[in-house]
Amino acid sequence: MLGGLYALFAMGLALMFGVMRLVNIAHGDCIVLAAFVAIGLALALPGAGPALLLAMVLPLMFAAGYVLQRGVLNRTLGKDILPPLLVTFGFSVILQNVLLEIFSADPRSLSAGGLESLSFALPGGIAVGWLPLVTFVAALALALALELLFARTRLGRAFRATSDDPEAAQLQGIDHRHVYALATALAFAVITVAGIFLALRTTVAPSDGPAYLLYAFEAVIIGGLGSFWGTLAGGLVLGVAQAIGFRLDPGWGILVGHLAFLVMLMLRPQGLFPRTRD
């Protein structure tokens, strides 16, 4: 069930890469940022539940994503892969340390109003927690929504066209800078959902970002590029691998996840459900 959360982490990364071939090294730190914005708001408004917090943080992060892409990242996109990588890497270090200065190194979390400890029993004696189930359903719904957005809507068509050939898309009257900014804004909205579910599930510390980037990345590669269903499956595979590892030895859980990813990379580098090739 950890896989649902990893799938949520991974979808934002997959979205940005899919549309712009942009790998956001600060992805994990953006998840942590969203979590901390929600935690900060929860401190200011003690009565607010997770849904209300989500509704407040979502537009903020959406706008932040748009401005970041339009103001900075668009300048770095081009034939050379170095600038976007290095700029997002710089943002990653800046975000971590700014969060550290504001919130200190203490891990914090959000309260789900008791939902986090509730569970129900399946026949056969398997206890299923409500929060992991809700997280999983959210991941499923988001994968479906993103698939539909890309396949059916005008915006999705613009995303796909710009991804295939930005110049040809421009000739058809698509402003690629605006489309890119919308893609990042949308990715940041997904990141917000991921960050809030993360803070509900466990504690978050400013230095945790890189670990979440790695999980998201592993889920994307295991699942295969170009399909949100693949990303969902990748998240589930990674979650199961880590759960098996933690069962063997608490120190080995994350390592087993990494090793599963590396084995996958050797055996099936295109991932489980690849759609695009490049």
Add this chain to the structure above:
Amino acid sequence: MRTRLALAFALLAAAATMPWWVDSGTLRLFVEFACLLALAQMWNLLAGYGGMVSVGQQGYLGIGAYALLVLSDMAGFNPFLCVPLAGVIAALVAIPTSQAVFRLQGGYFAIGTWVVAESFRLIAANASAVGGGSGTSLIAMREFPRATREAITFWIALAVAAASIAALYWLLRSRHGLALTALRDSERAAASQGVDVGATKFWVYLIAAFGCGAVGALYFLMNLRISPDAAFGVNWTAFVIFIVVIGGIGTLEGPIIGTLVFFALRETLAGFGTWYLIALGALAVAVMVWFPRGLWGYVAARFDLHLFPIRRRL
């Protein structure tokens, strides 16, 4: 060319007398400077010339550090001799690793190398023989008096820093350097001119792993305490990336300038906690967006100044 070489040797000889007239704090600072400079040159070779943006070089640094620990404390080797040996071991580990990470391209290569480095860290943290997660101290250095220890470590540091620059200079002026530069500009065009792209990248990756492994051993000769978080920390690569980007990627002079800027920032902002990291990151982002060729690249273009001429003049 000959006067430059003579000048370089005179500078080195003068620097080598430092243990007799500077205090131990300065020596330590210089060793750290040499470590970062050598790491920066290795990363510069990888990313600036080989086109491989790795965020996982701390993996080889950590392997070098742990190789030092195992070889000197457990196998009884002379710890100073372990510096080149640690490099060899890191390069050997890089052979199978390259098979996995070379399947990824561009940005995904960067994160893939990071996953590998994290895996190494977790393995070290779970190995109780080398102290597990909290690390252990290097006891093999106890038999040397402190002044001897610090002087020899300093000379090795000087040699490593000079060798990293000399090796890159020699490599880039050779036939292989031409191939590398071609590769950086266009993989496809280089391949069509007969450059073996796969083999060239492989060797560059191995050389960089060797350099990082040697630096790992060197740094912990000075530090004497090894822990997984210190040896495999991503901050190593973060510093190095900022140094190279600020100084000027794809030049030999850039990393030297970048390392100087790094230490200047760190020493002046030392009283403000992590703010020097924030300043460094912001500076690197600004340089990347507005001066993509870095400080040295800007100076070199403006004044046509080259300390280490590696280009052919037409």
